[in-house]
Amino acid sequence: MPDNNIPIIKRGVRSAAPRILSPELRNETSRAFLSIKNQMVAEFLGHPITVEIMAGPDAPNISGTLGGRGNLFSFIGFEEGDDPIKPILDLLYSSFVQFNGITPTGIVSSVFIPTADEIFNETPMPWATGRSWTFGIERGISGLGWYLNQSGAGRSGGGLQASQQIAAAKFKNTQYISALLNKYTKLFQSL
Amino acid sequence: MREQFQHSLITSFSLWFDHYLLDKGDAYYNTTGTFHPATDARLTSHNIFASPYKQFVSDSSITGANICSGAYVTGVFKGRSDGVIVDFENGRILSTGIASGSAMTGSFAVKDFNIYFVNETEEDLIVENKYTPTSDFPSANAAITPYDMTVPAIFISSETMQNDPFAFGGQDKTRTLVKAVIMSDDVYKLDGVLSIFSDARNEAFKILPFISHPINEYGDIKSPPYNYTSLADASGNGLFYIDRVFASKLSDKSKKLLPNNVFIGFLDFDIYTHRFPRL
Numbered sequence: 391m392p393d394n395n396i397p398i399i400k401r402g403v404r405s406a407a408p409r410i411l412s413p414e415l416r417n418e419t420s421r422a423f424l425s426i427k428n429q430m431v432a433e434f435l436g437h438p439i440t441v442e443i444m445a446g447p448d449a450p451n452i453s454g455t456l457g458g459r460g461n462l463f464s465f466i467g468f469e470e471g472d473d474p475i476k477p478i479l480d481l482l483y484s485s486f487v488q489f490n491g492i493t494p495t496g497i498v499s500s501v502f503i504p505t506a507d508e509i510f511n512e513t514p515m516p517w518a519t520g521r522s523w524t525f526g527i528e529r530g531i532s533g534l535g536w537y538l539n540q541s542g543a544g545r546s547g548g549g550l551q552a553s554q555q556i557a558a559a560k561f562k563n564t565q566y567i568s569a570l571l572n573k574y575t576k577l578f579q580s581l
Numbered sequence: 582m583r584e585q586f587q588h589s590l591i592t593s594f595s596l597w598f599d600h601y602l603l604d605k606g607d608a609y610y611n612t613t614g615t616f617h618p619a620t621d622a623r624l625t626s627h628n629i630f631a632s633p634y635k636q637f638v639s640d641s642s643i644t645g646a647n648i649c650s651g652a653y654v655t656g657v658f659k660g661r662s663d664g665v666i667v668d669f670e671n672g673r674i675l676s677t678g679i680a681s682g683s684a685m686t687g688s689f690a691v692k693d694f695n696i697y698f699v700n701e702t703e704e705d706l707i708v709e710n711k712y713t714p715t716s717d718f719p720s721a722n723a724a725i726t727p728y729d730m731t732v733p734a735i736f737i738s739s740e741t742m743q744n745d746p747f748a749f750g751g752q753d754k755t756r757t758l759v760k761a762v763i764m765s766d767d768v769y770k771l772d773g774v775l776s777i778f779s780d781a782r783n784e785a786f787k788i789l790p791f792i793s794h795p796i797n798e799y800g801d802i803k804s805p806p807y808n809y810t811s812l813a814d815a816s817g818n819g820l821f822y823i824d825r826v827f828a829s830k831l832s833d834k835s836k837k838l839l840p841n842n843v844f845i846g847f848l849d850f851d852i853y854t855h856r857f858p859r860l
Contacts, residue, residue: 519830520830529758
């Protein structure tokens with residue numbers, strides 16, 4: 391369960407009795423929450439890193455992280471058929487809003503979204519499970535996964551075809567999960 | 582070039598790392614042995630006596646470690662006052678006054694892991710298969726070639742650095758990723774290192790200037806004795822903070838793809854400090 395608790399106090403009409411208005415406030419908050427959550431998921435799915443990894447071992451390096459050479463799926467060392475994006479998507483989808491009570495001025499609710507650390511923990515490198523490939527996207531990844539793939543006769547399928555390209559590639563760090571969550575934490579706080 | 586932030590980080594981290602491993606893990610053993618006559622093309626002016634081990638413990642704040650201060654030549658102790666130089670980095674004794682064929686013995690504390698600061702990528706370190714632990718290490722009757730990096734070892738490298746605005750007045754939060762590749766001859770020691778440093782999350786260590794590094798060009802202590810705790814205590818209030826540590830092992834499946842029989846682990850340190858880089 392996501393544990394990034396963002397407390398929100400939704401103010402009702404100051405002079406009105408909040409108890410009467412609370413169902414309406416709850417619905418309004420839920421709608422706003424869902425809208426931002428969907429926006430967050432859509433932005434994640436549209437991120438060039440996500441798009442490139444979802445496209446698998448034959449994708450071009452649209453994220454530009456490898457200088458246009460090879461692709462991230464093979465560089466990180468995933469095996470053909472792996473779905474590295476699913477755990478992140480599951481965590482983002484599990485975000486929820488919880489209503490905590492009514493105050494004289496409105497309703498109190500909390501939004502729970504995953505933390506960056508939770509996502510890092512759920513996204514292990516295929517060759518070293520204590521390491522996170524999402525953290526690596528932000529702070530640097532070695533080409534070891536690709537070299538190991540080469541030793542294993544190209545587990546990711548695209549590894550061998552793109553071998554010369556990736557061997558020369560130098561990974562460029564890119565903002566990914568942390569920036570996304572920072573942005574949407576602020577948006578949820580504005581609910 | 583004048584000393585820069587990166588130089589200070591490397592000095593501070595490597596000294597802290599060495600001390601932390603020896604202190605928390607007792608990752609050394611005291612032993613005695615013979616120093617064999619050896620040669621070194623870089624040091625033709627000295628007579629060389631090399632042990633069959635690599636790095637000796639030089640930090641006297643490590644309780645119980647036998648810090649080498651000299652050696653016995655035909656039963657007579659010869660120390661620094663006799664012109665003896667202890668090369669802690671290569672496990673050797675250097676001297677201009679002791680005849681090259683002399684029988685030399687000594688007692689010293691040997692590190693479980695040699696520690697090296699390197700500029701090589703992980704794939705260069707691991708895939709190129711340069712480091713293979715020899716089955717008869719330490720060799721009973723031979724010196725190890727000087728300057729060779731020898732496994733079991735930990736290879737530290739500074740990867741990326743990033744400044745983010747932190748406070749008015751130009752203060753930045755500087756984040757640095759420091760990576761360590763551990764190559765061990767057995768899985769017990771590898772697990773020990775990973776466990777010790779996994780617990781280093783939220784630790785802080787002192788910022789030490791580059792010039793405070795205790796080892797000189799011969800591998801000996803500049804001003805004996807070297808004591809990390811005293812050095813850190815005397816070095817002002819600046820700190821590096823370890824925000825996160827990721828510890829992991831190369832998976833068995835991947836390990837089988839490598840030709841040598843080395844157990845490999847990784848430590849990724851996310852280190853913060855607050856500074857005024859433009860002042």
